[in-house]
Amino acid sequence: AQSVTQLGSHVSVSEGALVLLRCNYSSSVPPYLFWYVQYPNKGLQLLLKYTSAATLVKGINGFEAEFKKSETSFHLTKPSAHMSDAAEYFCAVSDKSNYQLIWGAGTKLIIKP
Amino acid sequence: SQTIHQWPATLVQPVGSPLSLECTVEGTSNPNLYWYRQAAGRGLQLLFYSVGIGQISSEVPQNLSASRPQDRQFILSSKKLLLSDSGFYLCAWSLTSGGAETQYFGPGTRLLVL
Numbered sequence: 001a002q003s004v005t006q007l008g009s010h011v012s013v014s015e016g017a018l019v020l021l022r023c024n025y026s027s028s029v030p031p032y033l034f035w036y037v038q039y040p041n042k043g044l045q046l047l048l049k050y051t052s053a054a055t056l057v058k059g060i061n062g063f064e065a066e067f068k069k070s071e072t073s074f075h076l077t078k079p080s081a082h083m084s085d086a087a088e089y090f091c092a093v094s095d096k097s098n099y100q101l102i103w104g105a106g107t108k109l110i111i112k113p
Numbered sequence: 114s115q116t117i118h119q120w121p122a123t124l125v126q127p128v129g130s131p132l133s134l135e136c137t138v139e140g141t142s143n144p145n146l147y148w149y150r151q152a153a154g155r156g157l158q159l160l161f162y163s164v165g166i167g168q169i170s171s172e173v174p175q176n177l178s179a180s181r182p183q184d185r186q187f188i189l190s191s192k193k194l195l196l197s198d199s200g201f202y203l204c205a206w207s208l209t210s211g212g213a214e215t216q217y218f219g220p221g222t223r224l225l226v227l
Contacts, residue, residue, distance in 0.1 A: 032213045042220060044157075044203070044218040100159065101216060103157045105156040106157075
């Protein structure tokens with residue numbers, strides 16, 4: 001069965017610093033991978049997704065993620081954090097057997113001024 | 114363009130009362146529909162999904178039920194709410210595309226059961 005692990009329920013960075021949110025997956029077949037963002041009391045919004053094209057995927061709001069098959073990882077990065085990036089971030093993998101998404105537990109990103 | 118609506122936005126209900134949350138999608142046909150719950154400090158829990166009218170799959174046994182009376186309408190119900198039903202309920206839709214389906218989420222309903 002597929003699974004997703006997000007390391008760190010909370011990540012705190014200073015404004016202007018690099019953002020790195022970690023996601024590892026387990027899958028017996030090449031997966032489709034997603035990052036979503038959730039602002040407080042809002043629904044989830046797609047940041048980016050990997051569908052077996054380029055391994056470096058660029059998303060909205062300056063975020064990008066790199067698919068590394070050898071490490072079974074899909075970490076999310078942003079070069080310079082803004083206060084507006086404070087939110088919860090979810091990594092997900094597509095379960096091709098029934099086209100559902102398998103979700104990580106989420107990482108809350110805190111931005112320090 | 115497609116839009117997804119959920120209502121109400123916020124709901125406070127006593128224990129033992131019934132529940133009906135509604136979700137509608139506009140601008141697409143035959144979507145896959147999903148109900149998720151987020152309990153406080155917890156991740157996303159898939160409750161139900163539907164691939165067509167009248168076709169509902171339940172992921173978690175509980176006192177909740179779902180129905181899809183129309184192609185773009187998805188309803189979450191309960192006959193008697195429990196305290197543990199409190200949480201943030203999210204509806205989502207997707208279109209089948211070989212496993213790379215993006216799910217698009219509604220704004221959510223905050224339910225507090227007292």
